[in-house]
Amino acid sequence: MSITIREVAGAAGVSQATAARALSDYGSVSPAARERVLKAAAELGYEPNRIAQALRSGAAKVISFVPGNIDVPFFARAAHILADRLERAGFVLMMASSYENLERERSIVEAMRSRMTSGLVIAPTSSQDSVHLVRLHEAGTPVVSIDRSLADVGIDSISVDNADLSMQATQHLISLGHERIAILYDSDDIDSSAQRVAGSRAALEDATVRGSLLPVRGGMTLESAITAFVSAMQGPDRPTAVLAADSMMTEAALYGIRALGLRIPEDISVVGVDDHSLTPLLDPPLTLMSQPVDAISNGAVDLMLSRLTGSGPISTRHVQLRATLVVRSSTAAPSL
Amino acid sequence: MSITIREVAGAAGVSQATAARALSDYGSVSPAARERVLKAAAELGYEPNRIAQALRSGAAKVISFVPGNIDVPFFARAAHILADRLERAGFVLMMASSYENLERERSIVEAMRSRMTSGLVIAPTSSQDSVHLVRLHEAGTPVVSIDRSLADVGIDSISVDNADLSMQATQHLISLGHERIAILYDSDDIDSSAQRVAGSRAALEDATVRGSLLPVRGGMTLESAITAFVSAMQGPDRPTAVLAADSMMTEAALYGIRALGLRIPEDISVVGVDDHSLTPLLDPPLTLMSQPVDAISNGAVDLMLSRLTGSGPISTRHVQLRATLVVRSSTAAPSL
DNA sequence: CTGTTAGCGCTTTCAT
DNA sequence: ATGAAAGCGCTAACAG
Numbered sequence: 001m002s003i004t005i006r007e008v009a010g011a012a013g014v015s016q017a018t019a020a021r022a023l024s025d026y027g028s029v030s031p032a033a034r035e036r037v038l039k040a041a042a043e044l045g046y047e048p049n050r051i052a053q054a055l056r057s058g059a060a061k062v063i064s065f066v067p068g069n070i071d072v073p074f075f076a077r078a079a080h081i082l083a084d085r086l087e088r089a090g091f092v093l094m095m096a097s098s099y100e101n102l103e104r105e106r107s108i109v110e111a112m113r114s115r116m117t118s119g120l121v122i123a124p125t126s127s128q129d130s131v132h133l134v135r136l137h138e139a140g141t142p143v144v145s146i147d148r149s150l151a152d153v154g155i156d157s158i159s160v161d162n163a164d165l166s167m168q169a170t171q172h173l174i175s176l177g178h179e180r181i182a183i184l185y186d187s188d189d190i191d192s193s194a195q196r197v198a199g200s201r202a203a204l205e206d207a208t209v210r211g212s213l214l215p216v217r218g219g220m221t222l223e224s225a226i227t228a229f230v231s232a233m234q235g236p237d238r239p240t241a242v243l244a245a246d247s248m249m250t251e252a253a254l255y256g257i258r259a260l261g262l263r264i265p266e267d268i269s270v271v272g273v274d275d276h277s278l279t280p281l282l283d284p285p286l287t288l289m290s291q292p293v294d295a296i297s298n299g300a301v302d303l304m305l306s307r308l309t310g311s312g313p314i315s316t317r318h319v320q321l322r323a324t325l326v327v328r329s330s331t332a333a334p335s336l
Numbered sequence: 337m338s339i340t341i342r343e344v345a346g347a348a349g350v351s352q353a354t355a356a357r358a359l360s361d362y363g364s365v366s367p368a369a370r371e372r373v374l375k376a377a378a379e380l381g382y383e384p385n386r387i388a389q390a391l392r393s394g395a396a397k398v399i400s401f402v403p404g405n406i407d408v409p410f411f412a413r414a415a416h417i418l419a420d421r422l423e424r425a426g427f428v429l430m431m432a433s434s435y436e437n438l439e440r441e442r443s444i445v446e447a448m449r450s451r452m453t454s455g456l457v458i459a460p461t462s463s464q465d466s467v468h469l470v471r472l473h474e475a476g477t478p479v480v481s482i483d484r485s486l487a488d489v490g491i492d493s494i495s496v497d498n499a500d501l502s503m504q505a506t507q508h509l510i511s512l513g514h515e516r517i518a519i520l521y522d523s524d525d526i527d528s529s530a531q532r533v534a535g536s537r538a539a540l541e542d543a544t545v546r547g548s549l550l551p552v553r554g555g556m557t558l559e560s561a562i563t564a565f566v567s568a569m570q571g572p573d574r575p576t577a578v579l580a581a582d583s584m585m586t587e588a589a590l591y592g593i594r595a596l597g598l599r600i601p602e603d604i605s606v607v608g609v610d611d612h613s614l615t616p617l618l619d620p621p622l623t624l625m626s627q628p629v630d631a632i633s634n635g636a637v638d639l640m641l642s643r644l645t646g647s648g649p650i651s652t653r654h655v656q657l658r659a660t661l662v663v664r665s666s667t668a669a670p671s672l
Numbered sequence: 673c674t675g676t677t678a679g680c681g682c683t684t685t686c687a688t
Numbered sequence: 689a690t691g692a693a694a695g696c697g698c699t700a701a702c703a704g
Contacts, residue, residue: 016691017693018689021689021690028689033689033690052696054696055697055698056695
């Protein structure tokens, strides 16, 4: 077993309580006593038992992160930043992906809660069913929603402006002269996807030329998305451009286009989402909407930390950041 | 606050101890009592307090994962599998990247230990300095090393056979007719990298033709690797092929080659490491060594679970798996 | 089969 | 400024 605070107190010749006060820096301790305690702790190699601290004080200095899927570069990068900054603030990051499964999300959140997590950063699978999150939040554990926002339940959120994202992308395509545009998205149930489809539609409606949007629902796996996309492209009046609504859909579109034997951008223009270290090296380099992952992640940490210290705003915050269009070579004017 | 076992016991009309026995399924409880307890627990929505359980029983049903860097696809994928399988076994995955920094690795491991982690899966930053891991291991917490192995300290490991990996890659290049081959690797301090350089060298020495190896040390960042590679390629007798020793080096080589204005594979052949969903779509599709991430991760879980239940082998296990060569279009015979 | 009892290591009143 | 003592929620002897 390891050194306990009792042994430190013994070695320093003070009571357990004084040792605790010195080590956790609260209450009042005489400088002399403090020094002896700190010295004894260092000599014995004392390390506080976080579990005991948590049981007594009600929080474990652990922040939980529940991304939709850690394989997605957006979330991997977010995990990096969260862990980095939270660690510096004295927390450890505990994470588990929901894999976009609500049942699983619930059980993960419960597992985190029962381990006395100090706060939760989550990309909620459903924008509708969030009672488990609300309950946690109302019990006093700060919850910050990232990448997606929740229906009006008083939970802070920070995400990209999804409608704006696809509006920008669609306008880019329209300005190039495209009039038949497909949008490949995963599911109507995921809020951000629905918003992106809506944004595209709005852009098309605002345009001076009369364009049409072909929404293609790709489902939750790469395979299903490829299949859906390929069959949609085989219909009459094939779109001359496609907007892939997230990174998985981007891959699906690329694979689908290859399977169809189409050339980019001669036969079809492609706008993807989410930059990645390899996208500039693709054939051709991919035009895409780049999400401000760093700003979103840092913002989530700031929100979390301010809620944790109680120094934050009273009211719920919903931050929306803008994605930026990165034009490379996968988009061009449609050939006639 | 949430429901405690005391309240469940009260509602069921039994003692706390009986309730605990029924809920955690140990000792003996009469069927009638068990049923009443379970019913009461369900009605009250009782959820055990894992922190209290951990404090009392000494382990928190948490497994820690400390990858070198979660941004690397290899580790992101491993995290996915670990979380998935461990969760099914009743554990939660807690993770934090060391970012290949030993000091940081130590503090993370300590943070995990003080939170009573049940087991540790780690990609050790250093193969030399592992006292913190040995100490944890000797204190009874199973430690499994993944992707890299440790100097002989009795810790289980599961990784790819690094020498074999680069031998296969180099032999592929030799069989194509290359005689001047560069290997771009990060650092001599990382065991796996050193082994890969050695494997390449061995392949060249075994070959019937007299080839030469140009080792290029890229350092720990993408930028430094690109710089090192570009300047090495500007010397006399430029190599006709390059083996990038890991995924970051693969990107570095690709960016470097583009900066130099070289064509692949006409001017230079490239073998990368680590498959990724985008590599088949690169220009040209990348020939690479694919590491068996799934097998490594699953193997790590199996080892961990067997150590946890004490059902594993007595002796230390060092598992090495083979990488497989995936030939695509970035390698060809050198042009004369 | 079941209840009583004693802590796990720590924080936190409450006295002094 | 400090010590004594209680107890967070749970498990695990030990009696009965």
